[in-house]
Amino acid sequence: xxxxxxxxxxxxxxxxxxxxxxxxxxxxxxxxxxxxxxxxxxxxxxxxxxxxxxxxxxxxxxxxxxxxxxxxxxxxxxxxxxxxxxxxxxxxxxxxxxxxxxxxxxxxxxxxxxxxxxxxxxxxxxxxxxxxxxxxxxxxxxxxxxxxxxxxxxxxxxxxxxxxxxxxxxxx
Amino acid sequence: xxxxxxxxxxxxxxxxxxxxxxxxxxxxxxxxxxxxxxxxxxxxxxxxxxxxxxxxxxxxxxxxxxxxxxxxxxxxxxxxxxxxxxxxxxxxxxxxxxxxxxxxxxxxxxxxxxxxxxxxxxxxxxxxxxxxxxxxxxxxxxxxxxxxxxxxxxxxxxxxxxxxxxxxxxxxxxxxxxxxxxxxxxxxxxxxxxxxxxxxxxxxxxxxxxxxxxxxxxxxxxxxxxxxxxxxxxxxxxxxxxxxxxxxxxxxxxxxxxxxxxxxxxxxxxxxxxxxxxxxxxxxxxxxxxxxxxxxxxxxxxxxxxxxxxxxxxxxxxxxxxxxxxxxxxxxxxxxxxxxxxxxxxxxxxxxxxxxxxxxxxxxxxxxxxxxxxxxxxxxxxxxxxxxxxxxxxxxxxxxxxxxxxxxxxxxxxxxxxxxxxxxxxxxxxxxxxxxxxxxxxxxxxxxxxxxxxxxxxxxxxxxxxxxxxxxxxxxxxxxxxxxxxxxxxxxxxxxxxxxxxxxxxxxxxxxxxxxxxxxxxxxxxxxxxxxxxxxxxxxxxxxxxxxxxxxxxxxxxxxxxxxxxxxxxxxxxxxxxxxxxxxxxxxxxxxxxxxxxxxx
Ligand SMILES: Cc1cc2nc3c(=O)[nH]c(=O)nc-3n(C[C@H](O)[C@H](O)[C@H](O)COP(=O)(O)O)c2cc1C
Ligand code: SF4
Ligand code: SF4
Ligand code: FES
Ligand code: FES
Numbered sequence: 001x002x003x004x005x006x007x008x009x010x011x012x013x014x015x016x017x018x019x020x021x022x023x024x025x026x027x028x029x030x031x032x033x034x035x036x037x038x039x040x041x042x043x044x045x046x047x048x049x050x051x052x053x054x055x056x057x058x059x060x061x062x063x064x065x066x067x068x069x070x071x072x073x074x075x076x077x078x079x080x081x082x083x084x085x086x087x088x089x090x091x092x093x094x095x096x097x098x099x100x101x102x103x104x105x106x107x108x109x110x111x112x113x114x115x116x117x118x119x120x121x122x123x124x125x126x127x128x129x130x131x132x133x134x135x136x137x138x139x140x141x142x143x144x145x146x147x148x149x150x151x152x153x154x155x156x157x158x159x160x161x162x163x164x165x166x167x168x169x170x171x172x
Numbered sequence: 173x174x175x176x177x178x179x180x181x182x183x184x185x186x187x188x189x190x191x192x193x194x195x196x197x198x199x200x201x202x203x204x205x206x207x208x209x210x211x212x213x214x215x216x217x218x219x220x221x222x223x224x225x226x227x228x229x230x231x232x233x234x235x236x237x238x239x240x241x242x243x244x245x246x247x248x249x250x251x252x253x254x255x256x257x258x259x260x261x262x263x264x265x266x267x268x269x270x271x272x273x274x275x276x277x278x279x280x281x282x283x284x285x286x287x288x289x290x291x292x293x294x295x296x297x298x299x300x301x302x303x304x305x306x307x308x309x310x311x312x313x314x315x316x317x318x319x320x321x322x323x324x325x326x327x328x329x330x331x332x333x334x335x336x337x338x339x340x341x342x343x344x345x346x347x348x349x350x351x352x353x354x355x356x357x358x359x360x361x362x363x364x365x366x367x368x369x370x371x372x373x374x375x376x377x378x379x380x381x382x383x384x385x386x387x388x389x390x391x392x393x394x395x396x397x398x399x400x401x402x403x404x405x406x407x408x409x410x411x412x413x414x415x416x417x418x419x420x421x422x423x424x425x426x427x428x429x430x431x432x433x434x435x436x437x438x439x440x441x442x443x444x445x446x447x448x449x450x451x452x453x454x455x456x457x458x459x460x461x462x463x464x465x466x467x468x469x470x471x472x473x474x475x476x477x478x479x480x481x482x483x484x485x486x487x488x489x490x491x492x493x494x495x496x497x498x499x500x501x502x503x504x505x506x507x508x509x510x511x512x513x514x515x516x517x518x519x520x521x522x523x524x525x526x527x528x529x530x531x532x533x534x535x536x537x538x539x540x541x542x543x544x545x546x547x548x549x550x551x552x553x554x555x556x557x558x559x560x561x562x563x564x565x566x567x568x569x570x571x572x573x574x575x576x577x578x579x580x581x582x583x584x585x586x587x588x589x590x591x592x593x594x595x596x597x598x599x600x601x602x603x604x605x606x607x608x609x610x611x612x613x614x615x616x617x618x619x620x621x622x623x624x625x626x627x628x629x630x631x632x633x634x635x636x637x638x639x640x641x642x643x644x645x646x647x648x649x650x651x652x653x654x655x656x657x658x659x660x661x662x663x664x665x666x667x668x669x670x671x672x673x674x675x676x677x678x679x680x681x682x683x684x685x686x687x688x689x690x691x692x693x694x695x696x697x698x699x700x701x702x703x704x705x706x707x708x709x710x711x712x713x714x715x716x717x718x719x720x721x722x723x724x725x726x727x728x729x730x731x732x733x734x735x736x737x738x739x740x741x742x743x744x745x746x747x748x749x750x751x752x753x754x755x756x757x758x759x760x761x762x763x764x765x766x767x768x769x770x771x772x773x
Contacts, residue, residue: 028462029445033404060463067464067621068445070404087367087564087597088523090611096748103726125446125615127405128369129183130521131220131529143186149750150724 004045010038011049018053025054028064032071041072077113077120078166079159081105084135086126093148094134098123100149101136104156118163173210177227179290181216181377182369182408183530184223188237189213192224195238199245209249212299215377217290219277220530222260227290232271233258263527263549277528277547282509284517285493286533289377294412297419300380306425308499309384312391313433318348321392325495328503329515334360334451334488335566335592336668337514337581343485346475347393350483355395357386357437358460358479358486361402361409362444364451365564366615368595370519371489373531375402375409378493379416383439385492387426388499390437393485398437399460403444413441448565448619449669453486455621466621467667488593490519510536514580524561524597527552540575544598555600558699559683563592565612565619566672568679569605588679590672604701605684606691610638612676620669627670630661634677641688642702644695644765651688655681700762703747707767712737714759721751721760742767 004010017034021027028050035046042065051058065071083089083098098110101121105114113120129135132145138159144151176196180189193211200206217225222234226241231254233244240258247253259267260275268274272290283289292299300306312321326341347355359382363371375382386398402410417439420426428436442460449455450465457479459465478484494516498506510516514536520543523529527549534543540560544550551557559569568589570577577583584591599608613635622628637654640646658674658681665671681688690696697705710721710730717735722728729745732738740751752760 026460026462029459030443033443033445063464064462067466068447069618070444070446085366087365087561087595087611088529089367091524091597091599091603091608093749096750099748100726100750124405125366125448126368128363128372129186129220130367130369130523131183132186133523135186145183145186148753149748150754153724 004039004043011046013038014046014049015053018050023054025056028054028056028061029068032061032065036071040078041074041076044073072111074111075113075117076111076122078118079139079163081119081121081159082124082127082137083110083121084125084127084129084133084137085123086130086133088126088130089134092133096149097134097136097147097152100152101156104153116163116167118166119159174208174229175210175212177212177214177225177290179215179217179223179225180213181220181223181289182372183216183220184225185408187223189224191238192226192236192241195241196226196245199242200249203245203250205245205249212293213295214291215289215294216286216373216531217272218281218286218530218532219260219275219528221528222530227272230270230273232260232269232275234260234271277530277532277549280538280542280547281533282517282535283533284497284506284509285374285381285490285519286377286531287497288381289373289531292378294377294379295415297380297416297423300378301423304500305380305496306384306420306423308496309387309391309425310431312388312499313431313435318392318394321388321499322348324499324503325392328498328506329513330491330494330498330506331514331581332488333490333494333518333593335563335590337591340487340491343475343487344389344392346473347395347483347485350476352483354397354480354482355393356479356482356484357390357393357395357398358456358484359386359398359400359489359492360451360453360456360486361400361406361489362451362456363403363406363489363593364448365566365593365595366448367523367564367597368521368593370521370531370594372406372409373521374489374493374519375406376412379409379412380420381493381496382413382489383416383420383426385487385495386439387430387437388495389485389487389492391435393483395485396436396438398439399442399479400439401442401444401450401456401460404446410441410443417441447621448615449621449667452667452669454667456486457484464621466623467669469666490594511578511580513582518579518591518594520594520596522548522596522598525551525555525557525600525603526598534579536580537578539578540570543579543596544575548598551598551600555602557598558601558603559599559605561589561597561599561608561676562595563590563672563675564595565615566590566668566675567592567595568675569599569608569683570679571683588682589675602699602701604642604697604699605680605687606638606642606697607699607701609676609680610635610642613638613673616669616673620673624664624666624670626661627665627667627673630657630665631670631673633657634661634674638677641691642697643704644691644702646688646692648689648692651681651685651692694765696764698764700764705766706747706762706764707742708740708745708747708749708752709761709763709767710738710740711759711761714757716757716759718755718757720754720756724750724754726750
């Protein structure tokens with residue numbers, strides 16, 4: 001079981017949003033987006049909380065969460081690296097960029113998290129910046145276009161430093 | 173006040189538009205010019221690969237950074253001199269000042285849907301109004317009956333731009349005829365094709381055009397409530413839509429009693445969550461209602477039984493962005509562009525192996541050659557065009573030999589592909605057609621919602637066969653099986669996803685069967701793309717021993733001393749290609765079939 005930090009505060013924020021949308025079950029997906037924004041992923045107890053508040057079966061929440069690629073039911077890294085594998089990025093070598101990130105971080109598969117919990121690498125399908133292919137998004141929206149595998153080690157170094165600072169600053 | 177425009181479209185923001193704007197403000201301030209200029213941050217200016225852009229008196233500056241902006245302010249604004257080095261160039265290397273009028277990329281374009289992109293500030297409703305925005309809505313509400321609106325759109329011949337090309341006026345008519353107190357108007361902004369960004373550009377660059385189109389449609393069919401379903405991958409589009417809806421409500425273009433008439437219409441945003449199938453209309457409706465986005469059998473069509481069982485019209489972003497223009501200019505004007513059966517224009521997102529990548533709007537009926545060579549500037553790096561992929565995972569490839577085909581719904585279908593929503597990926601001689609087919613099949617396997625067996629199991633088996641072939645383990649029977657399966661999946665799947673999923677396989681087999689056979693019989697990949705069928709090799713005559721490749725190789729497969737010829741240990745090489753990317757002496761090349769693992773070359 002993964003500990004959630006600042007749990008109460010986060011649940012309050014989520015409930016506030018649900019209140020804004022009048023606990024409307026048809027807003028479930030928007031609510032899950034909000035929840036994932038707050039918690040970074042969707043722990044079991046968050047899904048149960050939502051089901052309870054919307055007065056819908058837990059199975060429905062779970063069914064929706066597992067259906068959509070955007071939602072994650074396992075923890076993700078504090079710094080997420082998203083490598084675009086849309087068509088434009090793929091034909092320009094996005095797959096090789098992905099592989100290099102995994103390799104540099106010692107990860108087996110997309111979705112895995114580094115042991116220190118800081119990094120995870122994910123594939124995304126087109127972020128609409130195809131003319132800059134291949135494209136990588138890191139963290140809160142740092143954007144890197146025209147990537148190539150050989151540029152990866154330097155980037156990883158840069159973000160490892162940021163990760164160290166986050167850890168030192170108590171943010172992690 | 174004089175105007176300076178900078179592109180704040182998605183690609184340019186990613187390329188550093190924010191810093192450019194900051195530098196511009198600072199430079200203007202330093203020169204005491206800040207009060208004389210109005211800085212307008214616009215939507216996509218088109219040639220996204222050359223951003224960030226800045227436009228002063230029609231002079232277009234490209235690929236800017238902070239110091240470039242400073243220099244332009246000093247020389248152009250203060251000194252009155254155009255700064256050549258930041259101008260755009262023709263493929264022949266000639267600079268063009270007024271690129272939006274003079275550059276080949278822009279010359280053949282006709283701007284209906286993208287009429288305001290690169291011109292107005294999408295965050296400011298006044299900019300939209302100034303360019304005749306919401307005039308069509310006013311005209312419709314005050315002068316036209318719903319039937320007349322429908323008649324106008326029918327006569328225009330506008331066809332849905334979301335992929336299927338269904339006549340928009342007809343769809344509206346079906347919905348209008350339904351007797352129901354509640355109806356819904358939905359905008360499909362899911363843009364699922366993973367290599368396309370037309371809808372994103374319109375939503376971000378001219379959101380009011382979409383809102384106005386929706387309001388007109390709602391009036392025509394009798395809907396009071398609308399939804400825009402946007403994919404979650406487009407946060408900026410969502411934000412701009414929110415702003416636009418708020419502003420439109422304040423000005424009474426949306427909400428209760430619009431423009432003091434009896435007509436009321438409100439729009440809500442619903443966000444997708446990364447499922448391609450949700451672009452399909454019945455799945456999209458399930459998703460709007462907060463459920464798993466699984467398609468259902470049609471009929472009943474959404475126009476009869478849609479959201480919460482009520483008549484619902486679903487239109488694509490681009491379809492809707494045409495509407496106000498047609499109402500204002502008349503159907504005759506619209507029909508001046510395009511062909512008899514495919515009137516008007518189409519927005520394409522040009523990407524892949526083409527010099528000028530970006531967003532283009534052209535009259536339907538122009539040829540692929542014009543699109544790729546005249547507008548796109550052809551294939552870069554002296555490579556040869558091999559094929560063009562349209563329609564994303566639901567479409568197919570068109571071989572280079574067929575690029576004189578006009579772009580219209582029927583011609584593309586005859587080639588085995590589809591118009592799709594407008595993604596155009598240009599492929600060159602380095603692209604392997606079996607690999608391309610595999611790429612799309614992998615996508616559909618992941619995206620199949622799993623409801624029906626042919627799609628779920630069929631695409632998986634097809635993927636597995638393609639995977640074997642790209643590894644050099646395929647047989648000739650595999651090719652036959654692949655072809656048979658493709659037909660079964662196409663004919664028996666429940667929704668459009670499954671019905672179109674085999675298109676990439678069928679078209680590559682139709683036009684590039686030799687390539688499949690080469691993988692199977694000779695175990696070679698003619699394009700030298702498929703990893704298991706190639707080796708990287710260093711040419712001892714060209715290698716200078718600079719060590720760059722050795723440093724970058726992730727598996728330490730390269731050996732060599734400074735200034736001496738390097739070698740790649742084939743047993744360690746994982747064929748990631750990093751070394752080839754960094755070698756500045758062209759000393760690394762690929763061979764197929766692969767070398768035996770114990771060779772050092
Ligand atoms: C698998 C699948 C994905 C689709 N994705 C989209 C999409 O991303 N955007 C879109 O507008 N239409 C998409 N469509 C087409 C819609 O189902 C629908 O035909 C369209 O939104 C109707 O609008 P139009 O008539 O204005 O084109 C998709 C269809 C299928 C079968
Ligand atoms: S064709 Fe595929 S996506 Fe469509 S319903 Fe069947 S399984 Fe789902
Ligand atoms: S990068 Fe090229 S030139 Fe330099 S050592 Fe490697 S193969 Fe030789
Ligand atoms: S394919 Fe990567 S941004 Fe579009
Ligand atoms: S986003 Fe700036 S030109 Fe397309």
